[in-house]
Amino acid sequence: MKLSLAIVALALTVPTVAFAQDSTAVVSNGEYPNTFSSGSANVSPFTNKSKRFNDWAISIGAGVPLIQSADLTSIKNGNGKNLFGYSAYISIDKAITHAFGINLQYDRGETRQGWFNTKNAAPANASATQHVAARTQYDAITLLGDINFSNLFRRVDNHSPYRWALHGYAGIGTLAYRAFQKDETGQRMVTEIKPFQLGSMFAQAGAGVKFKVNRRIDIEGRLMYAVTGDDEFDGGGDKYSAINQREEQVSDNFFNATLGVSLKLGKHESHLMWHDPLQEIYYKLDVLANKNQDIEVCKKGDLDNDGVCDDWDRQLDTPAGARVDGAGVALDTDLDGVIDLYDKCVTVPGPVENQGCPTTTAPIAGPVEEKETKLDGIEFDLNSDRILPSNTPILNNAVNYINSSTGSYTVVGATDTRASDAYNQKLSERRANNVKNYLIKNGVQSGKLNSVGRGEKDLKYPECDPATKCPEWKNRANRRVYFEAK
Structure with missing residues (x-):
């Protein structure tokens, strides 16, 4: 296998753990709030420390890959025995919203296909009858989009917590592999594709069901379908070989069924992918609607009944009927010392x-x-x-x-x-x-x-x-x- 791919994936994991630790702290510098923002006195820049939810995770898992669409297949369909390979993956998961995330995933595994297991002896006439065996060792790096369908379609009036979630995945990446073929003459490598080349691009998509064990751990069963875009992945040899002429398709594709564990990183109680913000808003509105709130306004009253509370009234004995400004002072338009209430000539001064x-x-x-x-x-x-x-x-x-x-x-x-x-x-x-x-x-x-x-x-x-x-x-x-x- 190509060790360089594993090193790249591991190197990307280290800074993720370091930056995934967030907290609920909200910093206030004591200055007047920015009126163009939320208006709250607790205004702070959106940083890693101001997030309310964990949004990073690391996932690992193992499974069984089965070549389904190829000249040599893993599932018995007149092509020999059912042959099961093995696979493993590790991914760095970033939640962008409560319903969408991006995963950087590294896969490694081996598929087994053909008429018999390459560990077993080949029939005497295997090459003549094309009853050969094959296995393919592969390494892949994929950038996957992650859609949380459960959060996307969940009813906002459902206030109960939930522990199951349906996810959909799709993405593209680079695939490196070595394909081996065995017949009565022995086993040999027939194809080798190196990573990060134009011919190594592939795509995969699928779905998974997650179960929330606790705030730190999720378990997921996942079924992915990989499209290699390559007719030599199954170990049939050159694309113009007799084996690769048995079927018309030009892409050897395979299923990969896995069972994995996700470790959610961060200090918060909740991860963003398990939290619906709309549900939280409606829930809090219901709580406020059922809560009796006693709000005391104008503690000192308004003794002169001018509409300005005595807490900030600068003229506590305003005559009844006089218009006042925002500070509770009676208006004197022409500044002649006679307030407008008693001024017979409001617009011109007089004694x-x-x-x-x-x-x-x-x-x-x-x-x-x-x-x-x-x-x-x-x-x-x-x-x-x-x-x-x-x-x-x-x-x-x-x-x-x-x-x-x-x-x-x-x-x-x-x-x-x-x-x-x-x-x-x-x-x-x-x-x-x-x-x-x-x-x-x-x-x-x-x-x-x-x-x-x-x-x-x-x-x-x-x-x-x-x-x-x-x-x-x-x-x-x-x-x-x-x-x-x-």
Whole structure:
């Protein structure tokens, strides 16, 4: 036999054992979780240590090969006696998913075929009558795909554990062999094929039934069918010999029935090929559905009933009916010290004693700002010029104020620093025009208004330049629309 093939297979086994040891440890570095991943605080890279299941195994087995399709066969069919050879295999098994894996397998064995056993004496006229005996010693390395049909077709509502599994195998590899023939003149080698040559390629496929003894050991009965693609494998000699002309097929094929043991490697209780992840999901959902979970939210309550829990409320005495921001602080759109609940002129500043309205009808000197945040002021979605429904009460108050004023105003649109200058300029112009058109449509004289877009050149928070990563609330504030008195 070719010793080099056995050495290659053994060398591949050693690193497999070293890297197959995994654990359930999940490492957390204490940093805020990556919001683009699972969102869990226990975020860790997928490494060998973070796996939950064993997915490596080593399998060994032995069996009986029987040549079925050839000029000289092992099974009696008018061709002499039933002759049984022997075989053995060792494989490295890697589970890719719960239903599919890849195995690197080394086979070694000897088939026996013909009219008698090569250990016995040949008849006197064996060569003349072609009643010869043959045996073939072979070595093979195969890359096999492994399909777990039991996991693939198992019902997800079947919560019971199972210990039997049906597997299907198919793959290709390289086959090296030496074929011997015996007649009355003696025994001689008639064919030799070396490994890793074009003519040494072969394929095999079959099925196996596994039984789970425990979390470490499986027992498997397997039946494989090997297609050699070679008419000389059976020991009939040259492909144009008289023996090889007895049958029309050009490929000597054989069955190989084996019984083997798989050793599952790793530290976990379960191997991936014995675990259906869909079954686990449904099982855990059933457990959660039947479990009474008491979840306590807002431990300190909400004393001012503003919708913000006291655990993070920064204003615990908000007046009833006042709109608040995410921190529970009452909104003051125009920043004049009068919250919107009591402010009669929400969009323009005024003294407290005049309920937040200006004391004169003369044009206001300086800008009258409408801050664009999601909680107070005119707001726009990112990359949008559509007026949101939440802005209409503010704009309606602006209609009343501008109509009561004798001055004229400029509607100014602005953006944040994201996107290009040219894009932001056009976006700010569209926002300003939309607000201007809304005011005119609701009763403001068109002669009192004009609009202008200033893009990202008019930032409420100038520190938010393109090179600075600002918090989102500052970016929202920079995306604002406001009025300037002429």
